[in-house]
Amino acid sequence: MADTGGQAMHGEYKVIGGKLVVADLSVTDGRLADVRISGDFFLEPDEALGDITAALEGMAATADAVTLAAAIRRALRPDAMLMGFSPEAVAIAVRRALGVARSWRDYEWQVLDGIQTPAMHLALDDVLAREVAAGRRGPTLRFWQWDRPAIIIGNFQSVQNEVDMAACARLGVQVVRRVTGGGAMFVEPGSTITWSLYAPADLVADMDFGASYAFLDAWALKALNDMGIDAVYKPLNDIASSRGKIGGAAQKRYAGGAVLHHVTMAYDMDADKMMQVLRIGREKLSDKGIASAAKRVDPVRSQTGLERAEVMARMKATFTDLHGGSDGQVTPAELAAAEELAATKFTTDGWLHRLP
Incomplete structure (x- = not known):
């Protein structure tokens, strides 16, 4: 994955029977940067969204979906509740933004x-x-x-x-x-x-x-x-x-x-x-x-x-x-x-x- 020099990249994944997950990011020095995750999902507490973006920030742009999802799981606070989506869904949206996951x-x-x-x-x-x-x-x-x-x-x-x-x-x-x-x-x-x-x-x-x-x-x-x-x-x-x-x-x-x-x-x-x-x-x-x-x-x-x-x-x-x-x-x-x-x-x- 080539660096984008701060240029925004956008990916979306609709969970079957669930919600839409959107990833916006860029790549700097081969790492994820400026990561933003959004969508119509439900997430409690609100601060858990920061856990997800913090887990992804700085990850290698070549990381596979399993690695990305595992990093998100480790970062989530114990009382986090994800409804209509999952760490795997976020990982797919990220990889679609990077252009390495197909639709x-x-x-x-x-x-x-x-x-x-x-x-x-x-x-x-x-x-x-x-x-x-x-x-x-x-x-x-x-x-x-x-x-x-x-x-x-x-x-x-x-x-x-x-x-x-x-x-x-x-x-x-x-x-x-x-x-x-x-x-x-x-x-x-x-x-x-x-x-x-x-x-x-x-x-x-x-x-x-x-x-x-x-x-x-x-x-x-x-x-x-x-x-x-x-x-x-x-x-x-x-x-x-x-x-x-x-x-x-x-x-x-x-x-x-x-x-x-x-x-x-x-x-x-x-x-x-x-x-x-x-x-x-x-x-x-x-x-x-x-x-x-x-x-x-x-x-x-x-x-x-x-x-x-x-x-x-x-x-x-x-x-x-x-x-x-x-x-x-x-x-x-x-x-x-x-x-x-x-x-x-x-x-x-x-x-x-x-x-x-």
């Missing part, structure tokens, strides 16, 4: 959409994330369209514990394993809304896993709220409403610098069929907001009254309004790489039954 608008996003087989969707996730990590593709949002019913189990789940394979064969439901952790998903064409974000690691570099989930889902929550759904983020990885769980997210971090973050939400799901193919306990059923086997799980359809295509169109519009983005497409090389990966990994028994 959504620092990138040119592409938005993709298309129908594929379940194995191809999983293969595309891996291929596109690696392309972003390698710098050959810009950050991307991709919506999935399903060509058949499927169960997608988490990377670390047991097939026999999660899936009734005989029922799947009888009902024509394909079973595949993804590269991310988390629980099993049952999908049918037209029943779910699924998307993936392939984001540079720099976008969430100063956040722990929990904060990154909330951060990467915030645009979707706004879209759902704007459509009349009382959607909220439920740690660690769920999107929920007063009627129960709407969807769940999963992540994978790639060497070289990319984050795969994908989400599946229930639009209008056949709970009876889901219970036949998935081995779901009572506790998990309750978590999904399913009162009986005969009930359809339709939190998005019932709460919006909108067709699935319209919901997706509004979600895309919200994303581009907030973060920018233009229509893109999978390149022939990416498609060929995904086809090979689907054939050699995601459709094989060895991968599916890596955990019996």
Whole structure:
């Protein structure tokens, strides 16, 4: 970080579900100077704001977010109460002022959409994330369209514990394993809304896993709220409403610098069929907001009254309004790489039954 000779630098960070934190500062001899922290947060006692700025004054401009947050924590008086923000939030605002922490608008996003087989969707996730990590593709949002019913189990789940394979064969439901952790998903064409974000690691570099989930889902929550759904983020990885769980997210971090973050939400799901193919306990059923086997799980359809295509169109519009983005497409090389990966990994028994 070069010295700014007293020139003011400005950074902002909006805490997901919290308040705005603003950092104004300069850099002199490689150190933070003239630090001012402001925002619409709550802080008691008033003098604690001085503790925060004093902790930052003179810190190395190259300090990472963990170091900055730790310095703030050490400096805060014991009775300090931070409401709507945290030392980590202040650190992110400082690093944004320094130009070393990124925000959504620092990138040119592409938005993709298309129908594929379940194995191809999983293969595309891996291929596109690696392309972003390698710098050959810009950050991307991709919506999935399903060509058949499927169960997608988490990377670390047991097939026999999660899936009734005989029922799947009888009902024509394909079973595949993804590269991310988390629980099993049952999908049918037209029943779910699924998307993936392939984001540079720099976008969430100063956040722990929990904060990154909330951060990467915030645009979707706004879209759902704007459509009349009382959607909220439920740690660690769920999107929920007063009627129960709407969807769940999963992540994978790639060497070289990319984050795969994908989400599946229930639009209008056949709970009876889901219970036949998935081995779901009572506790998990309750978590999904399913009162009986005969009930359809339709939190998005019932709460919006909108067709699935319209919901997706509004979600895309919200994303581009907030973060920018233009229509893109999978390149022939990416498609060929995904086809090979689907054939050699995601459709094989060895991968599916890596955990019996």
